[in-house]
Amino acid sequence: MSIHLMLVAAYLPADVVTQSQKLALMKIGDSADDETRLSKPGMKRVRAWVGVGEKRCTTIVTELVAKGLIERVEVGMLGRRAVYKVFPLGVPAIPSNDDLDTRFQAADAAPKNPRLARPGVARAAPSKPAMTHEDIDARADLDAMSLAAGEGVKQSGFPRGNPDQTQPRVPPGEPQGLPQGNPKRSPRGTPSFPSSTAFLPSPPTPAADAAGEPRGCPKHATPAASCRGCKTNPRAERAARDRERAEAERQSQRDFMENWHADLAEARQVAHDRPQDVEAARRLARQAARAAREAPGGARSPEK
Structure with a gap:
């Protein structure tokens, strides 16, 4: 058991190891020898410390090997534990209080989510903690006065809300090349691409009036070329014809079998009588x- 190696693993920064990797490394270091730094923790013990499944635990140990924090000396087999060497490239030093202060100051100054951080915007200083309820009431009164003056509520942290109207993010007007206005049957919101053409009227053929061909679906006020509700689209019509043809074939087969059984029964009755x-x-x-x-x-x- 090596308390020193476990403490070194516990003080590793977050940009080096994750929480699961730190717990696994702490267990491996806890089971290591102080002189040789060889460890035989066992997969069950590592899983118990980290709180993950067997496959995930194996993946975490492999990630530690890839980062150079441990190395496999012997591969584990049935009835034999794997042997690891902790910190094969050298044991880091335990950070002092000054090192921890520097690390935490850098972490506090960094944005919580770098993807949402705006470049060139410094974070505001944290607000003074409220000691009594009077401090909270005074802060609420200050916010109300700022709202009445039109300045808005100034809070600590990242700037919120939209930027000034003098520098809009989206240029005014509609982009060129897109349809102007709202298409037919649109939700009357922002301009969008035309929706499905299923509601457009069906153009008749040149001889439709002479031949008396139907102009789309006659069940609607506006004739449509394709109507899923009325099953008038070409695919549904073909499927209906196929079903009718298959049903007719099955009915003819059933009629043939019924007639054949009737003739057979009549012949048997004649032979009996x-x-x-x-x-x-x-x-x-x-x-x-x-x-x-x-x-x-x-x-x-x-x-x-």
Whole structure:
């Protein structure tokens, strides 16, 4: 157990390791030897310290190896723990109070979200902490006076609100090349691109009036070439025709099977009611087959 290596890992800055990586490194350093800096923490112990799954724990250890904070001496196997060497490039020093003050001052001066920070804008000094309720009331009165004077509420932190109107971000007017105004059936808001052409009227063919062709969907006040609600678009019409054709084929097959079963049942009923007729028909069939075999050119005809 090495308390020194664990403390060194605990004081690493945030730009070097993340919280999960720091916890994993602290556990590996806690299980290391002071002289050799070799550690056998075990995956279960590291997972318990970090509080993640097995795959995520393996990924964190690999990230520490990539950063040069640890290195694998022996790979873990079933029944044998992996061996790591902590800080193979050298053990950093534990920072002093002055080093920590410098680090925290730089972190406090930096923006919380660099992507949203405006260049060239310095952060305002933090407000003086309120000691009593009178300080809070005085601050609220000052904000009310600023609002009445039209100055706005000045608070600490990043500047809020829109910039001055003298320097607008978006140039006035509509951009060139885009449709002017609102298209048909638009929400009457900002100018946008034209919506779907499904509501546009269907242009008739040159001979539509003479041939009496329908002009789109007749169920609407404004005829449309495609109507999903009325199923008048070409794709829906083709699908409907295909369904009707398939249903007609299935119905014809069902009719054929029903007729076939009816004929078969009728033949069985005749055989059951009149067995003498069935026997006579069989006798006639045997005689016809015998005559066919004995006829010239039949199966039993003498060879020429």
